[in-house]
Amino acid sequence: MEFCIDVTSRTPIYRQVADQIRAAIARGRLKPAARLPSVRDLSRQLVINPNTVSRVYSELERDGLLVTRHGLGVFVASPGSDLTKKSRRERLTTLLDACFTEAVLLGFTADEFAELFRERLAQFQWQRGT
Amino acid sequence: MEFCIDVTSRTPIYRQVADQIRAAIARGRLKPAARLPSVRDLSRQLVINPNTVSRVYSELERDGLLVTRHGLGVFVASPGSDLTKKSRRERLTTLLDACFTEAVLLGFTADEFAELFRERLAQFQWQRGT
DNA sequence: TCAACTGTATTAAATGACTTAGTACAGTTG
């Protein structure tokens, strides 16, 4: 796995790294039980503080995406969402509505947006099952 | 227009207000040439500092959503995206891909997500033309 | 057992974002 950060971005480093790991897991580039770089290794690789990496791993473990085993390392968790169907739906709806808002403001028509959606959906690697 | 803020949220106030205005414009609840509350009025209404409201208006003017007329007030700009087609597409693609990632991690199948997309698209008020 | 690797916890400090406060200036209107 290759990670990269943009230190000039206003997005916090820990957020950039966390989002890259989330995307990698969603796309199946990081499979369940796969081992992530150690806190110290990743911090050296990205030239950031070990605490920052530790924070990323903690957040993703809290979200159920990673599992840490003390002394062994951090691993990709087995899939399985423990959120209720309702809250899962609400969460995705919020994100989706933000897309709609942005699409309108960018001048997209509903048809154009629907077309873009179909394109990206077909291209996306839908790896992680429930 | 009614705005509300959640002071307990970790989302900055200026971001909450800005997002509500963006959504209102996208949904057509704020139409072109409509006048927004004055900096001082909105700050009194939301019980926040006038500087914070001013920051919101400045950001939205920089993004081309609002136009300010000194001494008169702040108004909704006429639609018209001056971004290139390519950059508009890239921006929306980034947002969409974030939705895909979240959908997978939440355990949605591609079909389920596509169905949710259709539902929300039909429900969304697609007001602002180019 | 011990060295070398894992993750975790803690404190301290620097930087910058966010927000408020207060004041002052400039354009518009009746």
Next chain:
DNA sequence: CAACTGTACTAAGTCATTTAATACAGTTGA
């Protein structure tokens, strides 16, 4: 001119982010 508009500026406080340094605890293989 009074009363409204937006803007600019300084100052201060709070909090998030990041780095630094150190210490502690679990796991592994020689």
